[in-house]
Structure formats: C-alpha cells, structure tokens
Amino acid sequence: MDPSLVTPGTLFFFLLASVVLISSVGVALAPNILYSAFSLLGTLAGIAGLYLYLGADFVGIVQLLIYVGGILVLILFAVLLTNKIGEVRLSNLSAGLSLGVPASVALFALLARVATSTQWPLTEEAAAPGTARLGDAFLREHLLPFELASLILLMALVGAMVIARRAAKEESRSVPEGTHDRLA
Amino acid sequence: MNRLPILFVLAAIPLWGATAAADPAKPHLVVTPTTLDFPIEGGPAQVVLENRGGIPLNIHAIRLVEGTDFSVATQARALAPGEKLPVTITYNKSKLRNQAFGGLQILTNDESYPVAPHQPNDHIAGVALRANSSCLLSLMVFIPLLGMLLVLLVPKGREDLVKWVALSIAAVPTVLAVYLYAKFDPNVSMQSGNYGLQFIQHSVWIPSFNVEFYFGVDGLSVSMLILTALVSLVAVGASWGITKQVRGYFAMFLLLEAGMMGVFCALDFFLFYIFWEVMLLPMYFLIGIWGGPRKEYAAIKFFLYTLAGSVLMLLVLIALYYNSAETTLVSGQPAAHTFDLMKLSYLNSRLFASPSLTLLGFDFAKICWIGLFIGFAIKIPMFPFHTWLPDAHVEAPTAISVILAGVLLKMGTYGILRINFGILPEATQWAGTAMAVFGTINILYGAFCAFAQKDLKKLVAYSSVSHMGYCLVGMAAFTQTGFNGAMMQMFNHGTITSMLFILVGVLYDRAHTREIDKFGGMATQMPKYAAFFGFAFMASLGLPGLSGFIGEALVFLGAFPVYRIITILAATGVIFTAAYHLWALQRIQLGKWNEIWTDKSIFPDLTLRETLTLVPMAAIVLLLGFYPMPMLTLINNGMNDLLQHVTGHAAAGALALVP
C-alpha cells in the first residue's frame, strides 16, 4: 500500500466508512425491524461524519439534525407505536443467493477496479467551511434545482396526504371489501 | 370539454407548417409552377422564376435531368430582387413513346433549397415535367378504395344494396382492365424508353425518404392486372351468399382488391411494400371472421407466415435503398438513394452485384436475393413454406379462396420476376438451378399431397401448390419460352383455379361437406354442374385445347434445353396431376349415387348467378386454349426485356412462341 495513504486523515476516513458500512449491513440483515432502525443511526451518523471530514460543515450538521435527529426518531416512533411491527420477526434475507452473491462480487470487483485504476483529477483546494458559499449557490447558480427540490417536496406532501387520508378513512369505515359503498 | 383535444391538434398544426419568413438579407427563389404538364402532341410551356428575397439571386445553371424529350433554351443569369425570369421548356414528342417524364433543376444560391451533391455552393430547386401523365392505374387502384367507403356508408339493414354497390364498384376496374387491354401497345419495349412502361403516373410522395408515387404497367404486370380485375368481379358474384356482417365483408373485400391492384401497379419499392402489407389486413379478417370452423388458426397462420416473409423484404428494401446510387427524383430534386424499382433494376443492379459489397458476411446480392425470395416464396407458396395454404384455403369462404388462389399466389411469382429478377439479375442466375429444383419439388409434392386429400377443397389447394411449381421452373429456365410459359401459367392458373374453387363452393353450399367420398354420381343430379366441373378439371390437368396446357407446355419447352433431368422429373408431375384430377372427378361425378343423401332435392343444379360467375372464366380458358396469341403478344415484349436484363444478352427472335 502506498505509504502516503496512511495518514491520520485517511485512517479517520476508513474508520467512518466502516461504521457506515457495518451499520448499513445491519439495517439490511437485522431480523428485527427495531434493530434495523437502530442500525440506521450508525449509517446516518457516519455519513454526517464523512461530510464533516470533507469540510462540508453545513451539510454535516444538517444531516445530523434532520436525519439523525428527525427522520430516525420518526422511524423509531413509527416502529414503536405500531403495535404489530415490533414483535413480528421479519427476516429480509433473500433466497436468490446463488445469483446474487456472484453478481455482487463481480460488481464489487468492477467498482474496485474502477476506483483504483482511474487517475481521478484532484482538486487543489483544501477543504474549508463554506456555508456562506452554499447559501449563495442556492440563490444564484443553483436556483433552479433548489426550487425544483421544493416542488418535489410539495408534491410528495400532497401525495402523502392523498395516500394517508385515504388509508385513515379506510380504517375508520371498515366496510366489507367489494360492497358498493354509497357513503364514500 | 369534448372538443379540447382537437384544439390542441389544431394548435400544433401551424407549428408544423411553419415556414421561415423571407429574410431580407437572403435571396429567395420562388418557382411557379413546380409541376409542368405538357399535352400529348408536344409544345412549349413556361416556368417563372422569381427572386422574392432582398439581395440578388445567382442562378448558376438551369438544366434538364432525365427528360430526353424535353429541351430548355433559357440561359441562366442573376436575378435582382423582385425580378422574374420566364423559362421556356419544349416537349418534342418522340415517335417511340407517348409519355415523357423529366425534371428541371435550377441551381441557385438560395439556401432554403437542398444542397446539390458535390457542389456545396449550389442549391437545387426542381420542377417536374410531365407529358401525357396517365391516371388509369390510379383509378383501378383507388376506385375500390372509394367503394369501400361507399359500402360503409350504406345504411344498416340494406344488405342487398351493399352487394349491388360492391358489384358495381368491382365492375369498374374490370371495365378499365378491358380498356387497358385495348389500349396497351404490345410493341412497346425497353427500346421505346420509359423502361418499356405504359400508363405511367409518376410523382413524389415522401421527399424526405425519396419515396415516389410511381405507377406503370408493362408486359410483366398487364396480364396480372387484368386477371385481378376479372377475378375480383367474379369473386363478388361468388360472395352473394354471404349473410353475416355483409357491409364489413364487402368493405374488406374492396380494400383487398385495392391492395392487390396496387401491388401490380406500384413501381416504387416502398409503395409496393405498402400495398403488399395493406392486402394482408383484409385477408386476415376475411378468413378470420367469415371462414370455416378453424378460421382463427388459419387466419393467424396466414398472417404470420406472410408477415414473416414481408419483414425480411422490408429489411432488404432498406438495405438496397442505402446501397443504391445517387439519382434524381421525378421532381428534379437530387436524391442520394432511390426506391424506384426501374432505377434499382436498370441503373443499380451492377452495383449491387459487386463482390466487394457484403451483408452479414455474405455477398450482398445473394443475401438480399434470398431475403426477398423467402418473402415471395411464402406467398407462392413454395415448399417448404407452403403449409399455411391448405389451412387458409380450407377455412376461407369460397370467394376468398378464389382471390387467394387466383391472385394472391401470383403476387409471389410476380414479385420474384419484378424484384428478384429485375434488381438482382446476377444473383438470380446464381440461384436459377435451385429455383428449378424447388419448382419441381413443388410440382411433385403438391401432386402427391393432392392425391392423399379427402377434402375436395384441400385437393384443389394442393393442386395450386403443384401448379405454381410450373411457374418456378419456367422462370428458372431463363429462356423466352420458359418466361412466357411461366407468365401464361400464372394467368391461366388464376382463371382455372377460380373456377375450381367456385365449383367446390357450389357443392359445399348444398351438401355442407367437401369430403370426396361422400359424393358419387353427382352428374346425374346436376348435369350443368358436372359439365363445368369436368371442364375445369380438364383445364386444370392440362388437357390440350384448354388454356392450362399452353402454360405447362411452354414451361417444359423452355426449360428442357436448360435443365434436362429436372424438366423430365417435373414433367412426370403432369401424369400425377392428371391422375388425381381424374380420380376425384370420377369419385364425385360418376358412379352410383351415394346413398347417404336420401333427399336429392338438396342438390339443385347451378343457379343463374353461379353460372354467371363460371362462364367468363370458362370462356377465357377455352379461348386461350385454342388461341393463346392475345395473351402472348401482350406479355412477350415485357418478358423479352426481362430476359435480356437477366441474361445480359439479346434473346434470339422477337416472338419466340414455339421453338
């Protein structure tokens, strides 16, 4: 291995990366959905660490606040409040191992080869905090994607409402399936 | 609310039609008119060029392309903005031909016109020149199409009216065919120009793909057109008994007729392909809706077989197009490639045969030849692609069997002659022996299969397979006699087999079975029927004096000097043909009355309508049997031109009827 790679910085990177990887394996393979949800904590927090390591301070903090602080807690709430899910032992181990394993190994080999063989153009710029630049970009060069993202969120909200409102009504009504319901 | 979508469509149209407004900083050439029609006797006519742009228009040249009978005197010069230049073109009628088509090219610096090949600074505006353009063939093709709409417009519940409308519509192409026969000049040949064609109609259809609307008739197609018109009319008569969805039936029937006519008229490969496919749709429905017990199976089998063949044709069509040489359209515009069958045949065939040209690793010409041949062989149908035919025939209603055997099968051989022989003459010679061998297999295999049939209609169907084999053998001989024989056989088989299918239909209408063993001694009960039956069977087995003999005899005479052993083998087919025909005749018409039919009154003799559908065919069979010259003179020059093209040398003797 290239000795220049063994620096405190890279060690830190590998540490973070392994946290992310191991905990995401946990998310995928944990037999209990509660464990899966908890494993997600490691993944999300590890990614926040990676952002910080790369100098993206704002994104890192936001990742922590929203994903770890918000979404993960929401997921946990959902899991804990839904009475059946916690107890059911769901195993999401897929049976397609004979095809899946060779495919994954081949894909990994390909991507590893891609990652190592390519002369990636490196930026000279040192990683530095850039929250102000980020805000600037949102209102200048990347105004359109910023607005588009808000449109996506709005519509996701409308969609979630459509689906959720309907589900709620279904439950409250409890009409036998197939009967024509005039009250709908 | 309902009309909103229409609004969108309408709103989109201006965008499609949007043309760039005249830019004041550019020259803008306007040519009026872009098509110039000359009277038959010749004379001058004018085209006006006008510069509507803001700066002077440089006209580099005004030249004629492909119009040997035209001349232009006006010199090219620059045009100031707003200036007009009248160009006079004169048509000098040639004694050899009474039609002329050409293009005028105006080379300018107006960039809105397409760039001239090899001259990036010149842009070409074209003017189509036409003298005595004919619309006879268009009428023959499109009147049935109009008739289809007319039939659909007949109010519900008027079934009898539908039939009469269909009959009168189908009569129009027949009358036009008689006119065509009368006006067709048998002396016209390649030497007369226009590639030996008559009644030409030629204009541009899809300029972006150099597709032309090109109709014309020569010795190759004239007899087929007449046959199509005649058989269609007779088939309408044979459809009189249809009671189910009458409007739909006759609409589909007339569409089919338009498609068939189009195939024989079209001289642009793309157009040919369109008609070829258009014909499939009505056939599918005609078999599938109005057919017998296994109609669904037969319809889809027919459709799939034919489509499989025609998609191969489509590929070859595109491949040929992209390998064809640069030429001009009839509008005078330059074209990088062409679909024009005549140009593909006479200007590009050497190009296609060049050994350096390959496709999928094989010789280009050979692989194209095979692709096209499979497409047509399915239609003939040639062994081993014939299996759809017995099914289709058995299940199809009588009139559709008549059309199928009388016209559709001929499209296969016509396609081979027109397209394989025309465009790929070298490959045709390469494949000659194979064709003769397959033809012989067809003759013998068809005859043997016919022997084994219990169903009379299947027997007749296999006899078609056998008879079409004669055409293949005659075509493969590459002699004038063989070619004439093949063409005669195509026409004669069309008339004879139509009679056979009508006769089978007559029997089926009465007995609701076609099983040969269920009949016997019919001649005593239906003497008129028996007479026609005997006549048609004798014609079909090739009795001298009836037309079936002429085709077969010419084929063997033409093929014998070339393929001795094959011809001898093929000729044994005549014996088997005679045998199964006579055997069937004997079992049905002669002998004792089959006692399973206790009630003889279900077998009345031929009605007037049935007789009327049989008489015209019988008359033609008899006439051509004794005196084949009317047909032979009609086709002779066309076949001679084709022969010269394929073999590359002049055939000895202009009218080599009997060697």
Added chain:
Amino acid sequence: MTLDNIASMKYFAPELILSIGILAILTVDLIVGKPDRKRSSLLAMSTLVLALLATLVTSDGVSRGLFGGLIARDPFTDFFKLLFIATTAFVGVAALRSRDTIEYQPGEYQDKESGEFYALTLTAAIGMMLMAAATDLLMAFLSLELVSILSYILAGFKRRDRKSSEASLKYVIYGGVASGVMLYGMSLLYGLAGSTSLSAIHAIKDPPLLTLIAAITLCFAGFGYKIASVPFHMWCPDVYEGAPTPVTAFLSVGPKAAGFALLIRFFHGAIPADVRSVPLILGLIAAATMTLGNLAAINQTNIKRLLAYSSIAHAGYILLGLVAGNDDGQRAILLYLVTYLFMNLGAFLVVMAMSDAGLGEELSEYRGLGKRAAFPALVMAICLFSLTGLPPFAGFFGKFYLFAALLSRGGTFNTALALIGILNSAVSLYYYARILRAMYFEKPTNEAPILEASLHRWNMGIMAAVTMGLWLAWTPLVDFAGASIVQWYPHATQVASLH
C-alpha cells in the same frame, strides 16, 4: 448562448405557467372546499393550453442554455414539450370520465381527490419537460426523481385496490434502487469531469475506458428504469396492470418519452465521441428488451399486462435509434415517439373506455367486442396494427425510420440487430392478433352492447384518426422532427463550480 436566472424566465414560461396552474388547482379546491373534477380538469386544461401557447410563442429555433446552463431551451425541448402537453391533455381529458382514477358516484357527485390528481399530473408534465431539457446531471437527477415520485403516487391512486397499492410499492422499491445505482454512476462521471454539466463530461480528456463504461452503464440503470428496458423492466407489468388505466396510459407514453429525451441528451451530448463500446452495449440491451418484451407478452391474459410487455418491446425498438447514434437515428426516435403517443394511448383509451363501461381487463372479456362495441374495437384494431408496424398506419412509418437509420450505418452488428428487430415485430403480431381474434373472431359471452362515454369516443377517434392518417402529414412531421434533434453546442458554458 447561456442566459442568467432572470433572463431565463422568459424561456421558462411554459413550466412557470404549469406551476401556477398547479397551485391554482390546489388553492381553488382549498377555498371552495368541495372537490369537483370538472372544475379541476378545466383549470388543468386551460393551464395546458396556456403552456402550449407559451411554448409556441417563445420558441424561435435558437438553442439557449437557461439558468446558467443547467437546462436547455432548444428545438429539441420544444418538441418534447409539445409531446408532453399533448400526452397530459389527452390523459387529463380521459380521466374526466374515468371511474378508475377518481372516485365518481352519480348520486352524490363527489369527486374525491380530483384536484390532487390533476395537480399531480401537471407536475409530472413539468418534470418530464425538465427531463427533456436537462443539460446537467443534477437537473437530470432531480427531474427524474420528480417524475418518479409522482409516478409512484399516481400508480397507487386507485381506491381500495390491493393491486394498485402493490404496484405503487413495487414501483417505489425498484425506482429507489435504480436511482441509487444511477447516482453512483453520476458520481463517477462527476469524479472524472469535476463538474456535473454534460458539456464538461463531454470534454473529459482521455477518459479511462473502463471507468467511463462503468459510469455509463450505471447511469443507464436510471434511464433504463424510466423507459422500462431490460434488465430494469420488472416493475413495468405489475405497475401497468395495477395502476388506474389513465395513469397506465400516461406512464406508458409520457415518462417513457421523457426517459428517451434524457437518453438522447446523455448519449448525444455527454458521452465523449471516442467511446466505441456504447453502441454495442445499447444494441445488446435493445435486442434483449424487445425479445423479452415480445416473448413475455405472448402468454398474457390481462390486456393491460399484455400492453405493458408490448411497451417494453417498443422501448427496445426505440433504443435502436440510439444504437444508430446519428442524426437520422435521433430523428427516427422523435418520429417514433409521436406515432407511439397516438397508437399506444389509443389502445389504452379503449381499455379505459371499456372498463368504465363495466368490462373487465381480462382478454376473455373482450370476446365479441367487435359486435358489442364496434367503434372502440375498431380503434383498438387500428392501434394494434399500428403497434405491429403494418402500413399504412403510423407505426409502420415510425418503425421504418428506425430500421432505416440503423441499416444506413451498415456493418454486421447493425444489420443483425435490425434483423432481430424486424423478426420481433413479426412475433409481436401474434399477441396483438390474440386481442383482434378475441374481439372479432370469437363469440361474445354476453351479447349486450357496450356504450362508451362520448368523451372517450372523441378521444379514441382522435387517436385512431391520427394513427391512420399520419402519413398524410408525414413530410411536415419529418421536417419538424429533423429540425428538433439535439444540437450539441460545446460553447454552452459550464455551471461555475462553487468558486
């Protein structure tokens, strides 16, 4: 020429108008309180008309980069804008009478969620327009996600239907995976180019072939998922079967066309010209897609599922235009998409009209339809013949241009591919003919005539008329499509990276 944010607004008018329309639909619903599908659809349709006018007015044949080069406004985007507006309009009008999408009860006239339905559909139109316009990976991804998310919601729109919910869920899962894979590919491209702009990617000097191919293939996962090409097609039959029929019709035309727009932009714009293996990969995918689609369609008994497999096969045919990789190929794709819009929408409209009239979606229910509902059966027959590629229907001309573009390139690979394609279209006849056979050759189990809504009749009539008569307007259409192909303009400045 690249415009800044303010100057771009003029050329962004169609999307802006649509956004305002969406908000208007939702707000009016909020104020009035009572959902009414007529009102919502009227609003949606007038928004579309305005967007159409805005497109026509601001379209001048000039290629512009908007918002600093994030998206383009060129004839190519205008072409697709018209296509998407037409698709959305036809589907929107059809949904007005569809019981499948919006709850409709004659007694009380409650149109549950009609406002949301039209708002979501219009947003999908914006998303598709942006997909066709994206000249930056960021925009490509965002617009693709927008369309995807809306598709998930719309696919699950059917009330009380397990199939619809299942479709939605499958769609989400496959979509999530495909997006993830595509993002990975995009990250590789970003790593090579140092920018997300397509022109920057185009300008990569001496790209390492393996990395580039890997990146392209991974990106194709996302695009291939949108156009439903093998091996990213698995969601398609389930979603098409489960989703409400108007949504299925929409998904089978709109997002597919948008996916092809993005593919064209990507392969004609971003990929450096010296990558030789791209036609090979695309060709193999195309061959697999059409073969699998056609073979799998043969045994389907549900008509929507059958049409789903047919639409997979059609994605394969259209990919041939990309394999050709030249202007002719591009033009052929555009032409094919136009013909496909009418013939495929026509077929689905018939299914829609019939299911609204109480007919099921199983093939056996279509027995004797030729007698029971003559006009819809006729429209179906026309559309099916056109899908098969028989002249003189529009589909033939579309297919002809595709195969011609491929064959004009010559070479054994292209010829073999064309042969596979053409044989496939012969195979496709077999299963299309199964519908025809059921409709025309078989006896109906129930002789009662079926009456379709007059709105559906109009809509179907338009589809059938265009499918049948497009050859009459073929030359102007070819010219229009030819003028609309992507022009790659290397002068488009890249988005400045974050200083």
